[in-house]
Amino acid sequence: MPARDDTRRDAPRFETGPAVRFESVGMRYGRGPEILRDVSFELPRGSFQFLTGPSGAGKSSLLKLIYLAERPSRGLISLFGRDTALTDAKSLPAIRRRIGVVFQEFKLLNHLTVFENVALPLRVAGQPRRAYAEDVAELLAWVGLGERMDAYPPTLSGGEQQRASIARAVVGQPEILIADEPTGNVDPAMARRLLRLFAELNKLGTTVLIASHDVGLVRSMDAPVMELADGRLAAGARAA
């Protein structure tokens, strides 16, 4: 993994509390049924955690709450010790910049090259191109996309798109890394390589939460596992 400056631009200097804390959180879309019910857990800073469960259990919805794409219908969510419900809306983008997300559907922009897609969080954060060009190129080489950095997403395979999405998630050295089925489209060798990337980021202090229903992937690392079933965290699941 490329060596990079560990400065976290958006992080306040003094913060207490876990990276993520859910307390009796419920969530529903519109007036539909509750997708998540009474979900409570904590992710300490620097922890590594898996989130498992069958399709439709609510894994992606739980992740959306963490990366602030959705709001809970009840309960309390705090990120970096701050209650998100009480956080000024203008502060939310800065919190989002501290969270890297690997989306299940990648969310790459088809009119931008792989390089531009991966550099997007840095560009949004206001960094000049000359400051990140080398790092982005190095990261792309590391995930095996060094030769495809000028390619556009529609010309990439599913695995290549997934790797580009992962590179975009980690390029800003996030304090929390959330990955939704991050190895679903890559071969076993690349999956191991990507897990090693997540582990190395974790060693640098990044809190990692990986949602996956791949039992082999989950067992390959000695990390705590939370299991969601029917919108609830299963009793007996290991939390960090």
Next chain:
Amino acid sequence: MSKARSRPADLLPPDAGRDGPLFAVSAILVFLACLCALGAVGAWTAASGWTAQLSDQITIQVLSEDDRDIAADAADAGERVARLPGVESVEVRPREASERLLEPWLGRGGLPDDFPVPRVIAVRIDPAAPPLTAAVEGVFEEAGYTVLVDDHQRWAGAVAQAAATVRYFALALVALLGLAAAAVVAFAARASLAARWDVADALHLVGAPDGFITSLFQRRFFLLGLKAGLTGAFAAALAAAGLAFAGGAAGALFFLPSLELGWGAAFIPPAAAILSGLVAAIAARSAVSAALARRWS
């Protein structure tokens, strides 16, 4: 060199399918707005000219009376009024000049010599220190003949009022066209955002503030509005020049504002182009901000 190292790509993809019609509509609106504004300026300039002409002149009619020599009376009236302070020149016009003024009603020539035709005295006065109408009338109190003094104020007021009406009407039209342009751009901006929610969502999720996303649309629509404005304003300037030339050459615009625009009007087309860009930018910003707030509130 890799493209990755060169200039950053636009975060918003081009909206080739929508930009063309919006450009045309905006250019046409700016064209019409420019013509209205130029028309208002032309009307104002013409009215100012007419008013100025009327306000530095007084017309005196010496009426014909039995047993009096009207030519002598007219000469006497001219001498009397010439002595007044504030009078710059006096022209006692001959009977033929009065007959020409009556031609529309009485026909050309053929008036009998004893037909009572008043004599007209054109008095040019100092506009800065004009003599009072009452003072002019006063010099004829013991003259022994009858005169009518017309200081043209009634006409000057009517002309100024007509010019103001034309100007306000034109300004109202310009405002309406501006509102129409803003509405069209706001609609287009919302359509553009609706087509590119993938971009807005991706930027939002990597931590872009709403202002960052809004500024992308604002910049795009400002440039589009500016280009459309330049096109429309250039066409309007050409049309105005053509109208002015046609009016001047053929006298076709006798009763219309004669488009004597002056140098001040030269600023209208470029100002309209810039205003077009600003209106487009503000409309786009407002529409996109509202849409983002609704989506992520």
